[in-house]
Amino acid sequence: MAAINIIDIKKNYGSVPAVRGIDLSVADGEFIVLVGPSGCGKSTLLRMIAGLETVSDGEIQIAGRNVNKAEPAERDIAMVFQNYALYPHMSVRKNLEYGLKNRGTPRTEIDRRIAEVAEILEIGPMLERKPRQLSGGQRQRVAMGRAIVREPAAFLFDEPLSNLDAKLRVQMRVEIRRLQRRLKTTSIYVTHDQLEAMTLADRLVVMNGGLVEQVGTPVDVYDRPASLFVASFIGSPPMNILPLELVRRADGDGLLTLPDATDTLGIRPDDIFTEKPSEPSIRLDAIVELLEPIGGESHLHIRLDESNQTAIVTVPGRPDFSEAAKIPVYIRVASIHPFNRQTGRRTDDL
Amino acid sequence: MVENRPFLTLLAHLVLIVGVVVVVFPVYVAFIASTHGPNDFLSGVVPLTPSTHMIENYSTMLTAGMTNAGAPPIGPMMLNSLIMAIGVAVGKIAISILSAFAIVYFRFPFRTLAFWMIFITLMLPVEVRIVPTYKVVADLGMLNNYGGLIVPLIASATATFLFRQFFLTVPDELMEAARVDGAGPMKFFWDILLPLSITNIAALFIILFVLGWNQYLWPLIITTDQSLYTVVMGIQRMAAVADAEPRWNLVMSAVILAALPPVLVIVAMQRLFVKGLVETEK
Numbered sequence: 001m002a003a004i005n006i007i008d009i010k011k012n013y014g015s016v017p018a019v020r021g022i023d024l025s026v027a028d029g030e031f032i033v034l035v036g037p038s039g040c041g042k043s044t045l046l047r048m049i050a051g052l053e054t055v056s057d058g059e060i061q062i063a064g065r066n067v068n069k070a071e072p073a074e075r076d077i078a079m080v081f082q083n084y085a086l087y088p089h090m091s092v093r094k095n096l097e098y099g100l101k102n103r104g105t106p107r108t109e110i111d112r113r114i115a116e117v118a119e120i121l122e123i124g125p126m127l128e129r130k131p132r133q134l135s136g137g138q139r140q141r142v143a144m145g146r147a148i149v150r151e152p153a154a155f156l157f158d159e160p161l162s163n164l165d166a167k168l169r170v171q172m173r174v175e176i177r178r179l180q181r182r183l184k185t186t187s188i189y190v191t192h193d194q195l196e197a198m199t200l201a202d203r204l205v206v207m208n209g210g211l212v213e214q215v216g217t218p219v220d221v222y223d224r225p226a227s228l229f230v231a232s233f234i235g236s237p238p239m240n241i242l243p244l245e246l247v248r249r250a251d252g253d254g255l256l257t258l259p260d261a262t263d264t265l266g267i268r269p270d271d272i273f274t275e276k277p278s279e280p281s282i283r284l285d286a287i288v289e290l291l292e293p294i295g296g297e298s299h300l301h302i303r304l305d306e307s308n309q310t311a312i313v314t315v316p317g318r319p320d321f322s323e324a325a326k327i328p329v330y331i332r333v334a335s336i337h338p339f340n341r342q343t344g345r346r347t348d349d350l
Numbered sequence: 351m352v353e354n355r356p357f358l359t360l361l362a363h364l365v366l367i368v369g370v371v372v373v374v375f376p377v378y379v380a381f382i383a384s385t386h387g388p389n390d391f392l393s394g395v396v397p398l399t400p401s402t403h404m405i406e407n408y409s410t411m412l413t414a415g416m417t418n419a420g421a422p423p424i425g426p427m428m429l430n431s432l433i434m435a436i437g438v439a440v441g442k443i444a445i446s447i448l449s450a451f452a453i454v455y456f457r458f459p460f461r462t463l464a465f466w467m468i469f470i471t472l473m474l475p476v477e478v479r480i481v482p483t484y485k486v487v488a489d490l491g492m493l494n495n496y497g498g499l500i501v502p503l504i505a506s507a508t509a510t511f512l513f514r515q516f517f518l519t520v521p522d523e524l525m526e527a528a529r530v531d532g533a534g535p536m537k538f539f540w541d542i543l544l545p546l547s548i549t550n551i552a553a554l555f556i557i558l559f560v561l562g563w564n565q566y567l568w569p570l571i572i573t574t575d576q577s578l579y580t581v582v583m584g585i586q587r588m589a590a591v592a593d594a595e596p597r598w599n600l601v602m603s604a605v606i607l608a609a610l611p612p613v614l615v616i617v618a619m620q621r622l623f624v625k626g627l628v629e630t631e632k
Contacts, residue, residue, distance in 0.1 A: 052526050073532035085523035089545040098541070099531035146531075 002063030002076070002153035002186060003028045004049065009058035011044050018044045020210035021058070026154075029184040031177075035197035036207035037233070043158060045207070046190045050079050050156050063153055073102070078147035079156040083163060084139045086131040092142050093127040096149050117149045120179070137168045144176070148183065155180070157189040161196065173199060194234050198222070206230045224337075228344045231266040231337060237299055239266045239337070240311040246304060247331065250284045255333045259347040262338040269299070269314040271335035274327060281330040286311075288321045302329065377609075384408070384603035391598045407603040422576045422584065424604055431563055431580040432611065434499045438562030439555050441504035447547065450513035451539055455525065465514075472507040476568060484571055494575040503568065509554055516550050517543070552622035560612045581608040 004026040011019040019041040026032050034042040047053040049060055051072035060067050067075045078099075086095050093114060100110045118124040121141045131139055140160065147155050157176075161169045177200055180187050191197050197204055198218040206213045206221060206229075214226040225231035231239045242265050248256060273281070286302040289310065300313040300321065313329060321327065338347045379396060385404035386397055411424050452458075453465050476483070483502050492498035520543070528538040569580040579587070585604050589596045616623070 050526075050530065052529065072526075072530045077530065079527070079530045081523045081527060083521060083523055085521065085527040087524065087527075087542055089542075098528075098533075102532035102537065146527075150531075 004154060004186060004188070005059075005061040005064075006045075006049070007059040007061070009045070009048060009060060010056045011041070011048060011053060012056045017210055019048070022207075022210075022212050024205060024212070024215070026186055026188065029186055031180050031187045031189065031200060031202040032205060033189045033191060033197040033201035033203075034205045034207055035191055035194060035233075036213075038192060040207040041210040042190045042192075042205075042207045046156055046158055046188060049154075049188060050077055051075050076153040077156055078150045078152040078154075079158065080143050080147050080160045082159040084131070084143040086139060086142055086146070088131055091128050091130055092123065092134070092145075095131070095142060096127075096146055099146065099150050113149050113151070117145045120148065120182075121145050136164050137172065140164060140168075140172055144179070148179070152185070154186040154188065157187065157191075159191055160189075161191070162193070169196075176200065194236065198234070204234075206233060208233075224346070225266070226346050226349065228264065228266070228339050228341070231339070235268060237269050237312045237314070239268050240272070241266055241339075242304070242309060242311065246307065246309055247282060247284070247336075251282045253280075253282075255280050255282060256336075258336075258338045261340045261343075262347045264339045264341045266337035266339055267311075267331055267335065269312045271332050272311065272313040273330045273332070274300070274313065274315055274319065276328075276330050277332055280333045282333060284329050284331065286327055286329045288323055288325045288327060290323065291319075291321050293318050302327075304329075380602045380605050383598055384600075384606050386599050388597055388599055392595065403599065404603075407599050408607070411600055411603045411607065422579055424581060424584070424607055426577060427579050427581040427584040428607065428611070430496075430499075430578055431582065431608070433496055434565065434569070434580055435559045435562035435611075437496065437500035438503050438565070439558035441500060442506040442509050442558050443551055443554055445504060446506050446509035447513050447544075447551070449510045450517055451543065453510075454514055454517040455535065455538075468507050468510050470507075471505075472511070476503070480567065480571065487572060492572075494573055494578055496578075498572045499569055499578070499580070502572075503562065503565065506558070509558065512550065512554065513547065516547060520546060549622055549625045552619055552625075556616055556619050556623050559615050563612050 004024075006022060006024040006026075009019060009022050010017070022041075022045060024032075034045060036042045044053060048055050049062075051067065051070060051074075055068050062075055062077070072079075087098065090098065096114050096117065097110050100113065105113075114127070118127060121144065123138065123141050123145060126134060126138060126142075131142065134142065140163075143160065160176075161172055164172060173196055176189075189200055191200075201218050203215060204218050204221045205215050208229045214221055214230045216224075216226075221230060221234055225234060225239070228241065232241060244258070244263050244265055247265055276283070284304055286304050288300065289303055290301040292299040292301070296316070298315050298318055300315050300319070301310060302313060303310050311329075339345065340347050379398070382397055382400055383391070384407055386401040386407075387403045390397055390401065414423060449468065453461060453468075458464075487493065487498050487502055492501065524542060525538060528542055533541060564582055565580065566582050566586070569578075570583045570586070573579060573583075581604070585601060585608060588601045588604060
């Protein structure tokens with residue numbers, strides 16, 4: 001168990017920058033999720049922490065020790081790979097004990113730890129099987145077992161659930177979280193799935209283009225996205241991004257009081273209503289384009305104010321709107337996120 | 351392919367049977383000839399039915415050999431062939447798997463150049479460079495010993511290439527997982543890569559063993575000492591006698607004996623061989 005400090009880390013592939021200067025402190029026992037679209041440098045950052053990529057510039061500290069030049073094995077970390085990377089010719093037991101044997105752990109200690117891990121992950125009955133005889137979910141457990149059995153300072157997860165089907169993914173997600181709570185091991189988890197990121201993280205690190213866009217608890221990031229990118233990346237369906245003048249024109253009562261730099265507004269789909277809410281709100285005219293019932297709620301795709309601006313509204317239940325119908329929608333003023341398109345940043349940040 | 355048309359079935363079988371006959375017939379003739387007495391060939395007509403001298407021929411070949419025709423007994427020759435074939439096969443596999451390992455998993459200066467130099471040697475068969483190779487081997491004092499038979503044939507660009515292609519299909523994550531698990535390069539090679547390559551090694555061993563066993567030109571040039579003759583070149587010595595009819599019955603029994611070890615190796619390792627050629631276990 002250890003804290004991890006990342007100080008102005010950079011990675012270039014030739015002249016192409018992949019990571020362009022990132023600072024991050026991970027507290028002991030914290031679960032950090034790196035999230036971002038593909039190519040944002042999140043995997044590269046994780047692999048640099050693991051020691052699988054060299055560091056172009058900056059410093060990585062694990063437990064206060066500079067590990068820039070250390071081999072992966074010397075960093076006391078364990079990694080769970082996307083395709084599990086189990087040794088195909090070894091039984092599950094051999095897979096689990098390989099890292100321990102290489103470190104010269106005594107036999108009795110190895111057996112004790114394997115028994116313990118087999119118990120935690122419920123993989124006891126498959127210890128003598130080969131990886132190819134296991135299902136995807138079971139392989140995933142073994143891959144995690146291989147990390148846990150080492151009792152490392154930190155776990156690194158590289159999109160570990162992306163090869164599983166949707167149902168299993170939810171189940172394993174819960175298990176990973178429960179496991180991390182129980183073991184209290186510092187963890188860094190890479191994913192492009194924002195739902196996974198929201199549910200797992202103590203703190204989220206949203207990355208884009210080799211830079212950190214925002215660091216914060218999932219709720220903070222959701223409630224106060226620091227940039228347009230974060231606003232549209234976190235949340236499903238994504239936040240609606242509307243030009244300021246469209247809303248201002250509709251704002252007859254002059255309810256909008258926004259910082260000067262604001263030219264773009266972000267409104268979450270569940271902050272737009274088809275019935276007038278009790279709080280102050282702005283009314284817009286909309287045309288229904290499409291209604292997507294998804295069970296408990298529905299996604300209403302609308303076109304605003306006879307412009308080409310489209311938006312998505314989350315409505316509870318299964319409302320009865322016919323396509324091309326003209327309806328009023330109400331934006332709750334308190335839930336409007338102001339942004340500047342030029343800088344991409346939030347304008348009411350203090 | 352699924353339709354059932356008797357004529358096509360018949361045709362297919364006919365073609366296959368003709369093919370088998372064409373391949374098997376010479377072997378059959380050789381076997382039949384090895385069962386005849388020494389005088390049955392003087393008529394110039396090749397016998398096609400077995401005769402009664404089989405045991406006599408084979409025991410002569412195995413014990414005395416055709417010493418009067420300038421060839422040593424077949425036992426030591428087969429032993430020489432065996433040593434050479436195994437030496438060449440094992441050596442080629444050992445060297446090429448290590449070179450492929452270096453080329454695929456290490457970044458070193460002139461890595462691509464090294465690969466291309468290995469690759470280019472594919473274009474130079476033994477026969478092309480046989481004179482300079484002979485000169486080198488002679489200067490190193492390796493004429494007439496096992497070293498001279500084996501060492502010049504011990505590097506194989508083909509095998510290196512094959513292992514390289516196989517290693518490229520092994521996921522990088524496996525190597526990374528091993529690094530995180532504290533395995534150094536050679537430990538990764540022994541514990542992970544070698545066990546994964548085992549079917550490829552088996553397939554390659556068969557091919558290279560047969561190749562080594564069938565070497566003709568090189569042993570012919572490099573050995574003048576009878577105790578180092580290999581069986582394939584020995585047969586040539588038996589057949590090329592001056593001023594006399596070759597004793598075909600004995601030559602043919604030698605041929606059959608010489609063909610046996612490769613057949614045995616293939617039969618014994620056939621399952622691994624096929625597996626190694628068609629299956630990639632990852």
